[in-house]
Amino acid sequence: VNGTSGYDEVTITGSSPLAYSDFTLSSPNRVVVDIPNSTSNLDDSYSTSNCNVLTDIRTGQFDSSTTRITFELPSGSDYEVSRTGNNLIIKFYKNTVTNISVNNDIIILKKDNNISASDISKQDNYISKQYKFTLPKDYTSVYGYGTLSPNSTYFSSIVVATSGGKTSITVNENKVYEYKITEDKNNIYIKAVSPRDVYDKVVVIDAGHGDYDPGTSGNGLVEKTQNLIIAKKVMNKLSAYSDIKVYSTRTGDTYMQNSLRASLANDTADLFVSIHHNYADATSANGIEVFYTPHSNEVSGKLTSKELAQITLNNLINYTGATNRGSKNDPALIVLNQTKVPAILIECGFFSNVDEASRLATDAYQEKIANAIVDSILYAFNNTDYR
Secondary structure, eight states: OBOOSSSEEEEEEOSSOOOOEEEEETTTTEEEEEEESOOOOSOSEEOOTTOSSOOEEEEEEEETTEEEEEEEOOTTOEEEEEEETTEEEEEEEOOOOOSEEEETTEEEEEOOTTOOGGGOEEEEEGGGTEEEEEOSSOOHHHHOOEEEOOSOSSEEEEEEEEETTEEEEEEEESSOOEEEEEEOSSEEEEEEEOGGGTOSEEEEEEEOOBTTBOOOEETTEEHHHHHHHHHHHHHHHHTTOTTEEEEESOSSSOOOOHHHHHHHHHHHOSEEEEEEEEOOSSTTOOOEEEEEOOOTTOOTTSOOHHHHHHHHHHHHHHHHOOOEEEEEEOTTOHHHHSOSSOEEEEEEEETTSHHHHHHHTSHHHHHHHHHHHHHHHHHHHHHSOOO
């Protein structure tokens, strides 16, 4: 335990590189580190008399093969875990955040003479419900570092840190927001707003399945992979339109729960498009179908899920020449029955059909599918009352 550097650093050494998991507990505030597949020869406790942050350190066997180390520290303190060789290194930082306050949906920075609102860059990590604001230089002397736990229905926590000579403010959101930054003589105001208040046209593109949920497979194709290929093509094509904001449920081999996919659409979007591929025991089955389900909040004269499904199906058939299997109401699908905006699920074709699978594997056919989806989204935005 080293507490001489303005923060506390704890080093745990194993006979080989250590795996670990970490989590926090409250009342009192604790950080717990579990080391699996290990037995401990550590002392039961360690002195914190020379520590800056830590108030207690306890160790023991959580079970026969897991060592547990519990660190007690003041609320709002921060920590990070890293590994070097056989060493597990945990650093604990005081919460020194100052000149930052929160008024529910507004983060208020006391203004330093050398900073203006236009100096702040933004990075939206919406899949993790994080939004990062980066200041142009090291403002530790102005804003400190650590974690704020605001009394806010918008934010769960706000982390202030400095790295690479720049101070960042990372907002952990309760749902996905956009932000408007304004200023006056004394303060900079970062206000959370709905993306629909910032963008005129918002769509969520959902690549179905992912990670441990591969979806279906056949003839050398795996659904989670093919879904993502089409989704990326759609997103790349839509990025050419500056008036359209595109969110996605995944951009790699990751998984998002279906209820969270629906929530992302409800929080942000005007349209939701989920991309899938099909399989049937009958290898003769082929073609494209689009699913929807009516929503209780649909209003006459406004775009409905059924209408979006028919627009998209028509384009897909025209572009690909595939068999038209129709647009179908399926109220059992979570991404359709839990969404509140026009939402569709596209089945692009059957992996179980040899001929169709061979087409689905080609870039040319994937381009046709992606172009049809993009044109459908553009048509819905430009020719219907979608909001």
